[in-house]
Amino acid sequence: xxxxxxxxxxxxxxxxxxxxxxxxxxxxxxxxxxxxxxxxxxxxxxxxxxxxxxxxxxxxxxxxxxxxxxxxxxxxxxxxxxxxxxxxxxxxxxxxxxxxxxxxxxxxxxxxxxxxxxxxxxxxxxxxxxxxxxxxxxxxxxxxxxxxxxxxxxxxxxxxxxxxxxxxxxxxxxxxxxxxxxxxxxxxxxxxxxxxxxxxxxxxxxxxxxxxxxxxxxxxxxxxxxxxxxxxxxxxxxxxxxxxxxxxxxxxxxxxxxxxxxxxxxxxxxxxxxxxxxxxxxxxxxxxxxxxxxxxxxxxxxxxxxxxxxxxxxxxxxxxxxxxxxxxxxxxxxxxxxxxxxxxxxxxxxxxxxxxxxxxxxxxxxxxxxxxxxxxxxxxxxxxxxxxxxxxxxxxxxxxxxxxxxxxxxxxxxxxxxxxxxxxxxxxxxxxxxxxxxxxxxxxxxxxxxxxxxxxxxxxxxxxxxxxxxxxxxxxxxxxxxxxxxxxxxxxxxxxxxxxxxxxxxxxxxxxxxxxxxxxxx
Amino acid sequence: xxxxxxxxxxxxxxxxxxxxxxxxxxxxxxxxxxxxxxxxxxxxxxxxxxxxxxxxxxxxxxxxxxxxxxxxxxxxxxxxxxxxxxxxxxxxxxxxxxxxxxxxxxxxxxxxxxxxxxxxxxxxxxxxxxxxxxxxxxxxxxxxxxxxxxxxxxxxxxxxxxxxxxxxxxxxxxxxx
Numbered sequence: 065x066x067x068x069x070x071x072x073x074x075x076x077x078x079x080x081x082x083x084x085x086x087x088x089x090x091x092x093x094x095x096x097x098x099x100x101x102x103x104x105x106x107x108x109x110x111x112x113x114x115x116x117x118x119x120x121x122x123x124x125x126x127x128x129x130x131x132x133x134x135x136x137x138x139x140x141x142x143x144x145x146x147x148x149x150x151x152x153x154x155x156x157x158x159x160x161x162x163x164x165x166x167x168x169x170x171x172x173x174x175x176x177x178x179x180x181x182x183x184x185x186x187x188x189x190x191x192x193x194x195x196x197x198x199x200x201x202x203x204x205x206x207x208x209x210x211x212x213x214x215x216x217x218x219x220x221x222x223x224x225x226x227x228x229x230x231x232x233x234x235x236x237x238x239x240x241x242x243x244x245x246x247x248x249x250x251x252x253x254x255x256x257x258x259x260x261x262x263x264x265x266x267x268x269x270x271x272x273x274x275x276x277x278x279x280x281x282x283x284x285x286x287x288x289x290x291x292x293x294x295x296x297x298x299x300x301x302x303x304x305x306x307x308x309x310x311x312x313x314x315x316x317x318x319x320x321x322x323x324x325x326x327x328x329x330x331x332x333x334x335x336x337x338x339x340x341x342x343x344x345x346x347x348x349x350x351x352x353x354x355x356x357x358x359x360x361x362x363x364x365x366x367x368x369x370x371x372x373x374x375x376x377x378x379x380x381x382x383x384x385x386x387x388x389x390x391x392x393x394x395x396x397x398x399x400x401x402x403x404x405x406x407x408x409x410x411x412x413x414x415x416x417x418x419x420x421x422x423x424x425x426x427x428x429x430x431x432x433x434x435x436x437x438x439x440x441x442x443x444x445x446x447x448x449x450x451x452x453x454x455x456x457x458x459x460x461x462x463x464x465x466x467x468x469x470x471x472x473x474x475x476x477x478x479x480x481x482x483x484x485x486x487x488x489x490x491x492x493x494x495x496x497x498x499x500x501x502x503x504x505x506x507x508x509x510x511x512x513x514x515x516x517x518x519x520x521x522x523x524x525x526x527x528x529x530x531x532x533x534x535x536x537x538x539x540x541x542x543x544x545x546x547x548x549x550x551x552x553x554x555x556x557x558x559x560x561x562x563x564x565x566x567x568x569x570x571x572x573x574x575x576x577x578x579x580x581x582x583x584x585x586x
Numbered sequence: 587x588x589x590x591x592x593x594x595x596x597x598x599x600x601x602x603x604x605x606x607x608x609x610x611x612x613x614x615x616x617x618x619x620x621x622x623x624x625x626x627x628x629x630x631x632x633x634x635x636x637x638x639x640x641x642x643x644x645x646x647x648x649x650x651x652x653x654x655x656x657x658x659x660x661x662x663x664x665x666x667x668x669x670x671x672x673x674x675x676x677x678x679x680x681x682x683x684x685x686x687x688x689x690x691x692x693x694x695x696x697x698x699x700x701x702x703x704x705x706x707x708x709x710x711x712x713x714x715x716x717x718x719x720x721x722x723x724x725x726x727x728x729x730x731x732x733x734x735x736x737x738x739x740x741x742x743x744x745x746x747x748x749x750x751x752x753x754x755x756x757x758x759x760x761x762x763x
Contacts, residue, residue: 168590236597244590274601278608290756293612296695297654297752304615308608371701 074576083178086170087576088155091177093473095152096466098180100542102144103459105188107535109137114497114531116514117524130514131199132191138202139220142320143227144184146454149462150323151176151234154262157469158238160567160574161256163247163583168240176233183226190216201512203313206294206305210286217287221280228273235269238262247566247582253344254585256565260347261326264354268315268322271358276312279305303368310361318357321421321453322350324461325392328414330565331468332396335411336403337562342395349388349395356385366437375434382432386425393422408560409483413464416456416491424452427502442512445505451498455534456491463490463541470548471555475573478548482540489537496530639673640736646744647734649678657753658685659692659720664727672734675710679729682751684720692718692751703745706735714749 075081075090085091112133116124125133155173159166167173190197195214198204209217242263246255255263282293283305292298294305325346333340340346362370362378370378396418405411427449431437440446463486470478500523505511509520516524555572566585570578647670649663664679684690694714698704709715713728720726734745 169594232601236594236601239597240590240593243593270597270600271604274603274605275608275611278605282609282612295752296750297693297754299695301615304612307615308611311608311611369701 084174086166086174088159088167088170088173089473089574089576091167091173092152092154092156094177095148095155095180098177099145099147099149099152099462100545102140102148102184104538106137106140106145107538109133109140111531111535113137114528117516118528119525120516120518120521122515125514127514128196128199131201131512132197134512135198135201135204136187136191139187139198140184141454142202142316143224144180144187146320146458146462147227147231148180150262150265150320150458151231151238153258153323153327153462153465153469154234154238156473157465157567158241158259158262159245160472160570160578161259161565162242162245162250163566163579163585164241164245165577165580167237168245169237172233173237176230176237179226179230179233183223183230186219186226187223190214190219193219203309204283205309206283206286206302210283210294213287218284221284224280225277228277231269232273235266235273238266239270242266247579247585250585253347256326257329257340257343257346257350258323258326261322261329261350264350265319265322268319268354268357272312272315272319275308276316279308279312282308303365306365306368307361310364311358313364314361315354315357317450317453318353320458322354324417324421324458325350327461327465327468328396328417329392331410331414331464332399332418333564334468334560334562335408335414336400336405338399338403339564340395341398341401342391345391346395349391352388353385356381356388360385363432363434363437366434367441379432379434383429386429389425393418393425404562406561408467409478409480409487410464410468412484412487412491413460413467416487417460417464420452420456420460420495424449424454424457427452440505442510443505444501444509444511447511448498448501448505451494451501455494455498460490463487466541466545468560469567470545471559472567472570472572472574474548474552475555476548476550476552477555477559478544478552482544482547486537486540486544489540490534493530493532493534493537497527497534498530500524500526500530638736639671641671643740644669644671645734645738645742647676647678648744648746649680650746650748651680652748652750654750654752657692657751659683659690659751659753660685660725661749661751663749670734672706672736672738675731675733677729677731679727680713680749681725682718682720682728683725684723687722689719689721689755690753691755692720693754694718694749694751697748697750699746699748700742702739703742706738706742707745707747708733708735717754718751 075087076084082090082094112125113130116122116130155167158164193214193216195216197216198209198214198220200208200213242255242259282291285291286293286295286300292300294300294302296302329340329346360378360382362374363382366375366378427445431440431446431449467478467483504520504523507520509516557571558568559572566579566583569583646667648667649665651661651663653659653661660681660683662681664681668676668678670676682692696714698707709730709732711731713730718726718728
């Protein structure tokens with residue numbers, strides 16, 4: 065293989081390299097670092113929440129501030145940590161995996177990234193404003209977010225607009241890259257699954273982020289320009305807000321999990337030293353999950369008073385999603401079956417993903433049963449459910465991807481011992497945090513309330529201790545990354561024994577420019 | 587590069603389309619509720635009654651009068667409950683008073699429970715069809731003339747109407763909804 069490195073076009077030096085870069089690897093790294101920073105900011109807010117919930121009664125924060133913490137934690141983790149992390153991984157890996165020299169729209173790529181720091185600076189600045197930060201929950205239901213909102217809500221709306229524009233532009237870039245820049249003989253059904261799942265995710269983003277933009281625009285005009293989209297007094301309807309929000313919100317949860325499915329489908333075959341079981345069925349399962357995600361939104365609204373036919377429709381449609389999801393879990397397990405498995409850190413995270421995400425899926429099925437949902441709605445059971453699909457789901461897949469590809473990014477092996485420490489601390493920490501929430505939720509502890517009745521005290525103490533273990537063990541990850549960037553055992557081009565794919569054909573670290581001539585695809 | 591441009595334009599078009607679709611959902615949602623009678627939304631137009639009275643059954647109709655939290659009006663249902671036959675014309679009276687020293691404009695919004703009943707509840711005349719302008723301390727009796735459709739499903743034995751007065755003084759002119 066000829067090396068395509070052009071020594072006259074290395075990275076620029078100093079700050080301008082990062083401000084003006086159009087290189088997909090630089091932008092990918094910036095996205096990943098940004099999302100890690102947001103992960104820690106959002107995580108600190110979670111720890112404030114857990115600190116307040118150590119025991120019943122109010123001790124650490126006032127209820128008003130508690131509400132701001134639950135709201136900001138959700139917003140920052142969803143829009144600032146998980147989504148940018150996946151965009152960062154797409155930036156780094158999609159061109160390498162399809163044999164393209166860069167993303168299709170490099171300048172737009174730079175712009176999409178640099179919107180984010182401004183969006184989140186604006187969102188975080190609401191914490192020091194008069195009236196405080198948004199306190200209406202990350203789902204910002206009207207009229208809490210319109211009539212009763214703090215004045216800072218306008219900054220929140222613009223932050224969502226900016227983050228939304230960033231996601232849409234990123235998604236358009238990914239679609240154009242994947243559809244137009246694949247290496248000549250790479251047909252759609254030869255694409256790695258991470259590329260496939262990202263292509264589908266990008267279409268979801270283009271379809272629903274504009275609806276969210278429209279929704280917050282309606283909030284803006286309701287608050288400042290006298291319209292009444294969500295105000296019953298002017299002929300509007302607050303339930304309309306929930307329909308619009310969840311029309312965005314449900315596909316959004318698949319936006320946060322489909323790329324994770326792709327990552328797991330890359331990692332499991334590598335460490336099982338077997339090709340992925342059922343590649344085509346994985347592609348079709350992902351597509352059907354994406355399509356079905358548009359037909360289930362009202363399962364978030366079972367208790368607002370939708371008619372019986374509606375309850376039944378959304379209940380069955382929701383349960384239908386477990387079929388393609390089950391296909392995926394089956395395929396991952398079948399890939400591992402009789403494989404020559406080894407358990408390096410990426411594989412540990414991937415296996416934990418499969419087990420714990422499935423638990424989250426099962427509690428999701430319980431919530432889908434509409435008559436039962438009337439009991440579970442707005443309790444800690446829901447909190448347990450979505451943290452089980454998002455933390456060991458989305459976050460673990462991102463961690464797995466980081467460990468899996470870090471040697472390719474930095475050229476050095478990460479510290480396997482520290483990586484395993486990080487994994488086991490996170491694994492124990494998160495289960496201690498979120499598993500007891502199932503029990504307190506079923507027993508009736510409501511979510512988003514800073515105080516609780518004393519019978520929930522023991523489980524909440526366990527949750528808080530687990531939360532602190534989980535939170536602080538993420539510092540191990542930072543240590544691993546810093547050590548790996550600084551040095552370590554040199555990584556080979558094919559980092560993992562069983563690894564397949566174009567990204568392993570370039571040397572480690574991946575040169576600044578790769579695949580300037582398209583590679584051969586077998 | 588040319589195919590790039592075409593694809594980018596298509597995707598931008600899709601983005602714009604979905605943005606507009608979000609707004610299109612607002613009327614579509616109302617249309618959907620109107621057609622199906624879901625969400626307990628009543629049509630705000632007068633209906634002619636057919637003249638046939640179904641005396642074989644009697645339906646309990648209850649009235650609840652509320653004011654929105656910021657609305658300093660007194661609003662009471664004089665007829666809390668009545669029994670009517672489907673097809674029969676009936677009248678329910680309410681009392682409303684502006685408690686402030688300013689002229690105010692209010693709009694009553696009605697919600698029906700069970701929501702299936704909304705489709706069969708016909709109002710020939712209603713104070714909720716119009717904005718109510720009340721001068722300082724002015725009190726007024728308002729009423730609704732209604733009949734129940736004879737096609738009302740057998741399962742509905744009781745219908746509750748909840749009226750809520752909203753302060754729309756600052757929202758003038760409001761949409762003719």
